Amino acid sequence: MRALVVDDSRAMRTILTRILRRAGVDEVSEASDGKDAIARLDGAALPDFMLVDWNMPNMNGLELVGALRHHPQWRGITIVMVTTESEQSQIVRALAAGAHEYVIKPFEEESLIEKLAILGFGLQETLADGTEPMGQEAYSP
Amino acid sequence: MAVATDQFQFVRQLVQTRTAIVLGEDKKYLVDSRLAPLARDLGFGDADAVVQHLRRVPNLALEQRILEALTTNETLWFRDRQPFEALASHVLPQLVQRNAATRQLRIWSAACSSGQEIYSLAMLLDEQFPELRNHWHVDLFGTDFCTEMVTRATEGLYSTLEVNRGLPASLLVRYFDREGANWRLKPHVRSRARFGTMNLAGPWPPMSAFDLVLMRNVLIYFDVPTKERLLKAAGNQLAPGGYVLLGAAETAVGLCTDLTPVRLGDAVFYSAKGPRS
Amino acid sequence: MTMLTNEAVTEITQEIWAALLASDGSSPLLPGDLYSGEVIAEVHISGEWNGTVRLSCSQVAARHATAAMFSMGDDEVTPADVADAIGELVNVVGGNIKGLVEAPSALSLPAVREGGSPALLGQLELAQEVRFSWMAEPVVVGVWAEAT
Numbered sequence: 191m192r193a194l195v196v197d198d199s200r201a202m203r204t205i206l207t208r209i210l211r212r213a214g215v216d217e218v219s220e221a222s223d224g225k226d227a228i229a230r231l232d233g234a235a236l237p238d239f240m241l242v243d244w245n246m247p248n249m250n251g252l253e254l255v256g257a258l259r260h261h262p263q264w265r266g267i268t269i270v271m272v273t274t275e276s277e278q279s280q281i282v283r284a285l286a287a288g289a290h291e292y293v294i295k296p297f298e299e300e301s302l303i304e305k306l307a308i309l310g311f312g313l314q315e316t317l318a319d320g321t322e323p324m325g326q327e328a329y330s331p
Numbered sequence: 332m333a334v335a336t337d338q339f340q341f342v343r344q345l346v347q348t349r350t351a352i353v354l355g356e357d358k359k360y361l362v363d364s365r366l367a368p369l370a371r372d373l374g375f376g377d378a379d380a381v382v383q384h385l386r387r388v389p390n391l392a393l394e395q396r397i398l399e400a401l402t403t404n405e406t407l408w409f410r411d412r413q414p415f416e417a418l419a420s421h422v423l424p425q426l427v428q429r430n431a432a433t434r435q436l437r438i439w440s441a442a443c444s445s446g447q448e449i450y451s452l453a454m455l456l457d458e459q460f461p462e463l464r465n466h467w468h469v470d471l472f473g474t475d476f477c478t479e480m481v482t483r484a485t486e487g488l489y490s491t492l493e494v495n496r497g498l499p500a501s502l503l504v505r506y507f508d509r510e511g512a513n514w515r516l517k518p519h520v521r522s523r524a525r526f527g528t529m530n531l532a533g534p535w536p537p538m539s540a541f542d543l544v545l546m547r548n549v550l551i552y553f554d555v556p557t558k559e560r561l562l563k564a565a566g567n568q569l570a571p572g573g574y575v576l577l578g579a580a581e582t583a584v585g586l587c588t589d590l591t592p593v594r595l596g597d598a599v600f601y602s603a604k605g606p607r608s
Numbered sequence: 609m610t611m612l613t614n615e616a617v618t619e620i621t622q623e624i625w626a627a628l629l630a631s632d633g634s635s636p637l638l639p640g641d642l643y644s645g646e647v648i649a650e651v652h653i654s655g656e657w658n659g660t661v662r663l664s665c666s667q668v669a670a671r672h673a674t675a676a677m678f679s680m681g682d683d684e685v686t687p688a689d690v691a692d693a694i695g696e697l698v699n700v701v702g703g704n705i706k707g708l709v710e711a712p713s714a715l716s717l718p719a720v721r722e723g724g725s726p727a728l729l730g731q732l733e734l735a736q737e738v739r740f741s742w743m744a745e746p747v748v749v750g751v752w753a754e755a756t
Binding site: 198199200201202204205208245273274275276277295296297298 | 623624626627628677678679692695696699700702703704706707711712715717
């Protein structure tokens with residue numbers, strides 16, 4: 191599985207990359223703003239999903255989401271916004287622009303993994319052994 | 332200080348015996364991070380110390396606190412997801428059809444904590460069963476042992492960290508209003524539910540029959556005879572055609588012959604067998 | 609009625625500390641008395657509401673926080689790491705405090721300074737200050753706002 195983390199804060203990129211790697215994402219790349227993200231996508235293998243901050247120089251997260259959704263090759267990438275911006279109207283705008291999910295900072299590691307799971311990316315969740323999420327597999331009557 | 336290997340293995344064994352959850356060898360960091368705050372709250376030096384204490388002085392209360400710290404799944408909204416999907420696609424349509432004449436639906440969340448489970452149901456019903464908004468009496472009843480939790484549930488106010496846990500953003504904007512750094516469930520959803528304090532292990536007050544009883548991740552705190560008693564009581568509390576739902580890693584099989592497991596969607600529900608006394 | 613209360617600032621900071629620095633189950637932010645300006649990080653809020661959020665702490669606290677955030681040892685932490693970590697902390701604290709005041713407003717990039725005296729905040733006055741003790745070190749969050 192492949193992911194692209196887009197945030198102008200090196201600290202947040204480090205945190206997110208660590209969380210994703212720990213959850214079993216094989217390849218995690220980083221970009222420092224929208225423009226950098228586009229440059230990295232150009233000609234590269236498509237990420238399965240992207241974590242995108244809102245407030246970034248050069249091209250902010252909302253603009254990036256719009257750009258991705260209008261691009262023939264990139265419009266299918268799952269986008270999760272990860273940001274402190276928490277006005278209801280902003281969340282609505284982000285979802286309308288094409289973001290699939292929205293995580294408000296601060297968030298816990300498990301919350302991010304769960305949001306990705308809701309989107310269909312079954313990553314290693316909480317305390318379950320192996321890669322199966324804790325579920326009915328434990329008992330089959 | 333992190334737990335030593337001995338303590339980690341002890342914890343793995345305890346968790347597996349009591350909850351059937353298998354803790355991988357690589358999950359030591361989670362054990363450390365979950366037990367450190369508990370150790371602090373209880374006045375132990377660190378995670379290792381609290382486990383060592385339990386090993387030296389076995390006591391059920393501490394065991395329960397440790398289990399709770401380890402097994403509290405952070406995804407509190409729509410916990411485990413599959414049961415809610417099964418409720419939406421299979422169970423609720425069935426119940427709604429069955430109750431078409433009476434136009435009543437009664438659901439009980441036993442061990443409702445701060446309300447996420449019952450409110451998840453309220454949102455699910457509002458979104459996917461809008462016909463129930465009119466002319467139906469929908470009773471969403473939540474009880475918890477802890478009065479503080481019941482008060483919290485009634486308030487319907489949640490922090491940023493809490494609304495991040497398992498709640499799709501589309502539902503957040505539709506059903507919550509932001510209040511400073513917190514989020515409050517909109518009045519029309521809050522008013523769908525009622526809450527009360529109740530000790531499951533004590534005598535149950537008289538209650539109406541329920542179409543759905545959720546008793547999720549609370550049985551793990553009780554010994555086997557109590558589990559059996561509670562499961563039987565839950566079965567007795569069901570209306571005809573009703574179901575009991577347990578936690579994702581729990582089972583009533585082997586504990587209660589009155590309940591029959593039924594696989595609906597990707598989840599297992601329990602129906603009450605035959606006439607009940 | 610303002611949402612910018614001492615309680616709100618306290619809750620916000622504690623949640624952020626727990627979420628961002630939880631990697632090793634580190635200690636919570638407890639109420640404290642002391643102030644340290646050894647490391648000062650700021651973000652400015654401008655728009656419908658104008659003000660500054662400042663996070664001040666001791667060098668030791670800054671190093672601990674950085675180490676916790678990046679899951680590294682205290683001794684591996686570089687000044688650049690501290691700037692990034694503390695900058696992100698004040699960014700998230702500021703972002704959440706922005707949610708308490710009039711919208712729409714924008715958040716500046718964080719600025720982090722070690723040592724020296726903090727920039728004067730001119731027309732602003734201290735609206736809220738919460739002092740914490742973290743791992744026995746001072747951590748303080750101050751919110752400066754336009755005089756009313």
